[in-house]
Amino acid sequence: MxxxxxxxxxxxxxxxxxxxxxxxxxxxxxxxxxxxxxxxxxxxxxxxxxxxxxxxxxxxxxxxxxxxxxxxxxxLFFLENSTQLYADLTVADHLKYVRKMWHSSVSIQDTVGELEVAGYYRKRIRDLSLGMKQHALLAMYLVADPQxxxxxxxxxxxxxxxxxxxxxxxxxxxxxxxxxxxxxxxxxxxxxxxxxxxxxxxxxxxxxxxxxxxxxxxxxxxxxxxxxxxx
Ligand SMILES: Nc1ncnc2c1ncn2[C@@H]1O[C@H](COP(=O)(O)OP(=O)(O)OP(=O)(O)O)[C@@H](O)[C@H]1O
Ligand SMILES: [Mg+2]
Structure with missing residues (x-):
């Protein structure tokens, strides 16, 4: 609380x-x-x-x-908006980083499936549309698994x-x-x-x-x- x-x-x-x-x-x-x-x-x-x-x-x-x-x-987890994602890194890079730093046991694969991010999981952030970046950002919240x-x-x-x-x-x-x-x-x-x-x-x-x-x-x-x- x-x-x-x-x-x-x-x-x-x-x-x-x-x-x-x-x-x-x-x-x-x-x-x-x-x-x-x-x-x-x-x-x-x-x-x-x-x-x-x-x-x-x-x-x-x-x-x-x-x-x-x-x-x-x-x-907790907070990332203000998708402009703060690393342009040259992939969605996969972001999710692996967050999972490790937040000591999370949430499955990246399950999250990617649920959010339908699989199609661009290995793409760099700079190559994503706004909506795709919003999905990547929410995936980070799910993978971090904070209170x-x-x-x-x-x-x-x-x-x-x-x-x-x-x-x-x-x-x-x-x-x-x-x-x-x-x-x-x-x-x-x-x-x-x-x-x-x-x-x-x-x-x-x-x-x-x-x-x-x-x-x-x-x-x-x-x-x-x-x-x-x-x-
Ligand atoms: N770093 C800063 N230095 C000085 N003033 C700032 C700074 N960041 C925001 N402000 C000012 O604080 C006020 C509130 O900004 P804030 O970004 O919190 O609004 P918001 O409710 O999130 O707006 P929006 O719906 O546009 O996102 C604004 O007047 C803004 O100009
Ligand atoms: Mg605001």
């Missing part, structure tokens, strides 16, 4: 996260939603220590990032079939007891997979349980100040 206590973050004078406290349970999917430039990626970077927080702010299964950084990080998966806009560039495939995989990870925090601009997808939705606004999180409400209407209400039309 991830526990966040009084997280603050600013880039210089630009405050982005103000006194955030929340927990993410094992076996749950939380959607992270906000307009461009609000601080979603910044929050994910803070949760994995790429941006500084402070002592006692972040605990993952009881381990404080500030005091036991390596042990904390060993329990906490921080995933930034995984659906970008995916075709409708792949979106369904990714949603099915998120749901399987949740059933396996993993903790997922997934940012997205695709409100219909957020509505389908999330247990809870974090709307990031004015440096604070408005947390809403997903009770099947129209997430796009929620988005409009929260960020555009529009009440749902009646009639």
């Amino acid at each position: 991830l526990e966040v206590s009084h997280l603050n973050f600013a880039f210089g004078k630009q405050g982005l996260l103000s006194d955030l406290s929340f927990t993410l349970a094992a076996g749950s999917i939380t959607g992270l939603v906000a307009p461009n430039g609000t601080g979603k990626t910044t929050l994910l970077r803070c949760l994995c220590g790429l941006l500084p927080s402070g002592p006692g702010v972040l605990h993952l299964n009881g381990i404080d990032l500030y005091r036991k950084r390596t042990a904390y990080l060993a329990q 906490l998966l921080l995933i930034d806009e995984p659906l970008n560039g995916l075709d409708p079939t792949s979106i369904q495939q990714f949603e099915r995989i998120f749901t399987q990870l949740k059933a396996a007891g993993k903790t997922l925090l997934v940012s997205s601009h695709q409100m219909d997808s957020v509505g389908r997979v999330s247990d809870d939705v974090f709307f990031l606004k004015d440096q604070h999180i408005l947390a809403e349980p997903n009770t099947g409400q129209d997430m796009m209407a929620e988005y409009s209400r929260i960020f555009l100040g529009q009440e749902a039309a009646h009639g």
